[in-house]
Amino acid sequence: MTTKTQTPKTPNRLGYEKYGSDVEYITHLEALLLGPLVGLEMLEGDLYMSDYRSLIQAKWLIENKDK
DSSP states (O other), X not given: OOBSSOBTTBOEEEETTEEEOHHHHHHHHHHHXXXXXXXXXXXXXXXXXXXXXXXXXXXXXXXXXXX
C-alpha cells in the first residue's frame, strides 16, 4: 500500500514521494541489501557498480528514515 504522502499507516519513506508501512520498509531494504551482499560473498569481495548503487540506496533509506 505505497502512497505519495506520509500517513499514519504509511510512515516510512521508501523513496522520493513514496511512503510505506513498516513491513514495506523492511522488504524494500532487504531487496536493496541482499543482492550486493550475496554478490560480495560469491565473488570473494568484488563489487559490481550496480551492487554499489543498491548499497548507496539502502544507506540513504536508513539515514533518511525519519525525515
